[in-house]
Amino acid sequence: MAALLMPRRNKGMRTRLGCLSHKSDSCSDFTAILPDKPNRALNYLRMYKFTATELQESRRLSTEEATRWADSFDVLLSHKYGVAAFRAFLKTEFSEENLEFWLACEEFKKTRSTAKLVSKAHRIFEEFVDVQAPREVNIDFQTREATRKNIQEPSLTCFDQAQGKVHSLMEKDSYPRFLRSKMYLDLLSQSQRRLS
Numbered sequence: 001m002a003a004l005l006m007p008r009r010n011k012g013m014r015t016r017l018g019c020l021s022h023k024s025d026s027c028s029d030f031t032a033i034l035p036d037k038p039n040r041a042l043n044y045l046r047m048y049k050f051t052a053t054e055l056q057e058s059r060r061l062s063t064e065e066a067t068r069w070a071d072s073f074d075v076l077l078s079h080k081y082g083v084a085a086f087r088a089f090l091k092t093e094f095s096e097e098n099l100e101f102w103l104a105c106e107e108f109k110k111t112r113s114t115a116k117l118v119s120k121a122h123r124i125f126e127e128f129v130d131v132q133a134p135r136e137v138n139i140d141f142q143t144r145e146a147t148r149k150n151i152q153e154p155s156l157t158c159f160d161q162a163q164g165k166v167h168s169l170m171e172k173d174s175y176p177r178f179l180r181s182k183m184y185l186d187l188l189s190q191s192q193r194r195l196s
Contacts, residue, residue, distance in 0.1 A: 063191040070179050073171040077102075085187060089178045097135035098166050098174070101128040105163040109156050121154035129162055139165045 061081055069076040069085075076082040083099070090096040104124050111117045128137050129147050139147075143162050150158035178184055 061187070061191050063188065066184075066188050066191050069184075073167075073175045076175065076178075085184065086175075086178055089181055089183055090174060092183075093174065093177075095174060097128060098137055098170050100135060101137045102163055102166055102170070104128065105159045108159060111156070117154050117156070121151045121158055124159065125151050129159075137162070137166050138169065 065079060065081075069079065069082045076086055083103070087096055087099050090099050101124070104127075108117075108120050108124060111120055125133075125147065127133055128135055129139070129144060130136070131144070139162050143165050147159060147162045150161075
């Protein structure tokens with residue numbers, strides 16, 4: 001059975017590597033994947049399932065708001081269009097699972113029902129934290145095992161250590177690249193053009 005899955009897995013890996021080899025070294029040239037139109041940044045966000053209302057509201061994104069995303073990673077995460085733009089960027093890097101895990105943990109902390117807490121904790125662990133999870137995040141063995149123990153008796157803080165590691169990873173690695181990306185710079189220039 002494993003032998004039958006290998007060729008498929010290798011083909012997916014070759015495809016990903018092929019896509020990566022076409023990116024520039026600075027990870028900031030997205031012209032090959034962005035539509036070649038004046039509203040390219042909004043069209044790019046549309047590709048990632050923005051609703052019509054969100055797209056309309058995003059047109060009102062001020063330069064000041066988009067510029068504030070560069071103040072800190074937490075400012076970016078506190079703005080819904082900042083999260084959406086960052087998610088779109090992470091998809092180009094095949095690492096959106098980090099943000100999805102962080103968001104799932106934030107949503108998990110709002111859970112009030114004890115019964116739902118248990119099922120949500122197991123679902124998050126199986127989807128993001130467990131070894132070979134479908135959207136496995138990059139955390140160390142000790143954090144993974146501490147989280148495994150924590151979900152045996154779930155609390156609202158059982159993912160805090162893992163969430164903190166993923167937050168730190170995104171803040172130090174993906175966030176600086178996002179700020180240098182053509183997509184972010186396009187969003188800034190588009191919002192400035194609307195003011196002119």
